[in-house]
Amino acid sequence: MLTVLQTRLIAPSLPRDFTPRERLRDSLRAALNAPVCLVCAPAGCGKTTGLADYAQENAALTAWLSLEESDNDPARFWRYTLAALERVLPGFSLDTPLTLPEMGMTVLTSGLDALCNRLLEAPPGFTLILDDLQRISNPHLLQALAYLAEHQPAHFHLALSTRVAPALPLARWRARGALSEIRVKDLNFLPDEAREFFSRGASSAVDETILRRALELSRGWAAGLRLIDFALREQSGSLSALTRGRKLAADYLTSEILQNLPPNWLDFLSAAAIDEQFTAEMAWYVSGQASENALLESILEAGLFVQTQGESWQLHPFLREALLQQLPPVEIQHMHQRAAAWYENHSQPEKAIAHALNGEEWPSAGRLILRQAGMLFERGEMGVLERWLDAFPADILSQNADLLVLRAWLQYLQGKNLDAQQTASAIESLTTDLQPQRPDWWGGLRCQLALLQEQNQAALSYANSALASASSETFIRGMLLSSRANALQALGRSEEASASYQEAISANRGAGSLLSSLFSLAGLGIELNEQGQRLRALDLCQQTLEDNQARSNHPLFGLVHLLMARLHWEANALEEMRLALETAESLLSQLGVSGFLISADLIRVQWLIACEDYGEALQRVQTNRRKTRSEAFTGFRQIFDLLRAEIALKMGERRAVDAWLEEANLPPTPADDPAREMEFIFKARCLIERGEWGDASALLEDLLFNAQNSHHIRASIAVLLLKASLLWQKGEIGRVNNCLEEALALAAPQQYVRLLLDFGAPLAGLLAQMPSAPQAIRALFGQPEETQAPTLVEMLTRRELDVLRLLAENHTNSEIAAALVLSNETVKVHLKHIFQKLGVQNRRQAVWQARQMRLI
CATH class of the missing domain: 1.25.40 (Serine Threonine Protein Phosphatase 5, Tetratricopeptide repeat)
Incomplete structure (x- = not known):
């Protein structure tokens, strides 16, 4: 299972020679009283150390999260953020998701609202510290942080530590007085603080000349002072140590310092440098040395920018860089490969994959990725999977059919239908010996693409074949069951489709796959409606919402409300339809998935037609016709073409109807x-x-x-x-x-x-x-x-009755249009329909006939 690495939720331990600085402590205390505290300065300025000191002093009120590059995946970022909060606030959890687990790429506003509401229960003065925010570049996450900062409770504080100013609305927060900032000038050491630092570090005998010169060289930069202190300890406080320290600071711990280390130290640290966080056991394995506790103690005593968090170690980034720079690329590659093997043997597949990719061990990386793919899809961490696949060289990936299948699945679930089809074509063009080895994933993909192209018989064949060989992975099996039901429905095999949907719903619910289960439920509701069981379908929707009240704000439940809107439309219950449709659109809009948005627009068009708002209906139809053509939604395109023709028929535009008859390309018979x-x-x-x-x-x-x-x-x-x-x-x-x-x-x-x-x-x-x-x-x-009516007469719609009443009051077409907020052309269409239904030729006859029939 994917787990939370607890050491990332603990503030780093303070250096052995840590020098408390009351000035900085006071500045941080004051700054952290603001809603948002930004600690922004270059690397080595002491941001993390200062915040770690504050966190230790206020442990009961401070949650900590050390960020990594992989946290650009929204699902992962919020999983770790909630874990950090739960570590300090036991039982902290949300009923509403912050991301869509099945899709993974979007941060949900409803989830952020739930988080803000939940934080109301945190104790006063509670602070969440996000360290190394510069590693977060995902714009969706930055937007989510901005939303959180602007809606968080007054007693909650957000501290952001970063090397560069983040893409957040800092100017607006400054103007509102909601932002406090700690910058380089606040973090730099003052002369008295530097004197205290050196007295604890190198030697109390450091004279004033060396101290003054050290401050000139470092300008108070914490890492520079520490590097100089390191040099002073090596050279007994001599002035020549300043040159040494300056070189170290300028080169960011280049290989000059590493040359003074014992070979066994260097081997151990070099092996450890290939990972941001490591255990001693891993480093010993990668270095090929026998474990030696005395060496570890010596390294810690030497103060070589090594921090410990329980059993986890971490090298200063500059030290890591310097260590790696002095190694040949081939040796680094070999160490990554050994690290991949160690992490795989210790059941840490994600770490193993990262090192296998860095070590260019493509077969091992591919094997591990295929093993983890289903779980990542279910958890919605598709961003992680996408980055793994992007790490492969194009020529390697193009020859690995199973990894290409994963890429096509990613593209399909993200609504990139054309890309998915192109990837599938590339797979089909591979030679026989390179074809996919996992028929369930490949067959499932082909089924999905066939359904998009309305190749329903082929889709059913793919689904049945894939299910026959399907593994126990819940993601792919759930998708296959849903797809088989969709294919049966499209083929008109009604009873089989209903049974298959029931099986899919049961299987997907058991596996906890919300996306597939709600897709299957929507399909079953549509099938029941086609079978003349509208009320049963409506009960199914209402029961589903009642059973899931705790997560009714989950955006995927927009599919249920969308089905309800369609069922209300069938009964011409237009007000109920409008309310259900608005709820569906509100929920589904949070996802940004093309297929969902098009489905909502389709129902919206039907509502507009029922309300006789043909102009707005036609405009939406035209927009979606273009979209469905460009995104290869064949089935949707046919439906919108049909709606356009229906509107044309209602508007009396025979030429457009004739054009549809010629262009629809219907097969010879309905069967x-x-x-x-x-x-x-x-x-x-x-x-x-x-x-x-x-x-x-x-x-x-x-x-x-x-x-x-x-x-x-x-x-x-x-x-x-x-x-x-x-x-x-x-x-x-x-x-x-x-x-x-x-x-x-x-x-x-x-x-x-x-x-x-x-x-x-x-x-x-x-x-x-x-x-x-x-x-x-x-x-x-x-x-x-x-x-009984005095004569057989076609029904007049509500809008036509409105037009007729204004007609009886001798209003002109323009006046009727203005009163009813219609165009003149629409008024003419209504008059035409009124004359036809009443069997009259002109306005005067229409008014007389309507009065005779007591219509006005």
Whole structure:
């Protein structure tokens, strides 16, 4: 398992010759009373030592985290930050995640809010110290720190130690009085402090001349004074030691100091220098020497910039650099390889991988990475995996199919679909002997990419084959189960899809994979809706939210709210739909994943169409059509093309509808691609509108047969309504009622009102008078209870009734547009629909007919 290295959560031990400086202590105490304290100075100025002194003095109120380059991964950064807080505040934890474990690349605002709220429980004066902040360059993390600093409780303090000014809003914090700063001038030694330092370090006999000259050379720089002190101890306080010290300070502990070390010291320290933190056991192993406690004690006594934290050791960075500079590259490479072997044998795979990469031991690095990949994916630490893969030379990586599969998975999960497809093509082009050796990961990737391209039969084959050989890794197995269900759904194999979704949900929940389990739940809800079980799907959503109240703010639950918005749309419950959609958009926007955002926009377009806001709907459709084409979302692109055609039909733009019919590239029959069922239904509707009744009739029969075989009740309702409309136009009045009664029998129990509105509009008046029509349907179509309309008339929408009332008041088109906040073109479209539905030719006739029918 990936664990937290506890030594990073402990302030470094103070040097043996540590010189307390009350001036610096007072400055730090005062500075740490501000919301944010920035300790910014070059290396060697004593930032860490000063803060470590404060931390030891205030141990019960101070949490410490020493940062590393690997902490640029958001999941890792917050995992260690929470561990640092929990070390001082036992039981400290969050119910809301700070990162998305399954995706890993985003810092969540909801998690930061939860952190700020949790910190309200910390005792007054509590401080979190982040040391070596210069190692953090991830802009998402820096933005998150800025957010934390601006929303943290008043009694909480954040201390940031760094070599360079971070990309944070320092100017704004200064203007607000929220920032205190400790800079080089605060950290530099004053003459009295330097005198005290030398009296504890080299010798109390250091004369004033040497002291004054040392201050001139070092200008109070802590590391410079320490290097000079080292030289003075070597040369008994002579003036020549200043030259030695100056050289050491200028060269940042170059090899000149190392030349004075015993060979066994040098071997040990050189072996230790390949790691920022090490244990004596590791250094002995890498150096090839037998362990010797006396040597360790001698090194510590010599003050060679070695710090200890329990069993962990750490060399001063300048000492590490100097040690490594004096070694041949081949020897450094060999030591990294030995370190990789040691860490692997001691169950520290991440350390082993880092050293294997530095030692260019590519086969070992690849083997270890493949072993850790599933766990990293599940924990969301994909940034770590990405950096590991980037460390490989291009020619080496291009010949390792299994590592390329991991790279393609990373690209796919980050929404880089084209990159993932290109990587998959590179894998397929490899020779037979270089093909992937892990069929579950490779098959799972091919399944995902096939689903993106609407190659559903191929996706199912890949999923089934991969599951047959799948390992016990929960990540890949959960993804495969979800993908198989998606493929079955797209192929119209409804019952199998439902069963597969149930299996996927159970398996993913058991493995703790939230992403896959919610994906599977959303897929099951969609399938239930297609099967005419809208209310059951809605109950499934509501039960899921109730069961997960503690983490309901997790952004992935936006998928559940998105499904609920779609189900409310089916019932034409537009206000409930709006609320669910806004919640979904708020949650999913935190992730920044293209597929999620496109899904939310798709539902938003359907809501806009239901509200008859065709202009805004069309604008969103056009934006998403461009996006889905550029990002290779084939399925999404087809849906948005269809929505554009539907809007065009409602707006009376026949040319655009005809263009869709020519460009849709539908297969010969609906059975050839069940996933495009709704496109075929829209095609039948267009054929009816164009008077091509023979082709429309044949297509509707095929659609009804397929819908009944696949138990797609929604599609059956739509087809029956279109069939009734076709029969009405053909004059076969006797068969119309049968179709309408059958459609109502399917639609009414589950409240599929939207289908009645969209596909039953040509026969709305007749629908409202059907004996089997429930009161809710009758009222929706303007039919009062226990009464009949004076004539069969198509239903007027709410907006059309608004237009009609203003028309009766003799308002012009421009005045109507201004009153209803519509464009003149939209008003003309509404008037056209009103004239058609009332069977009139002009405005005067429309008003007279409406009054006769008691519509106004």
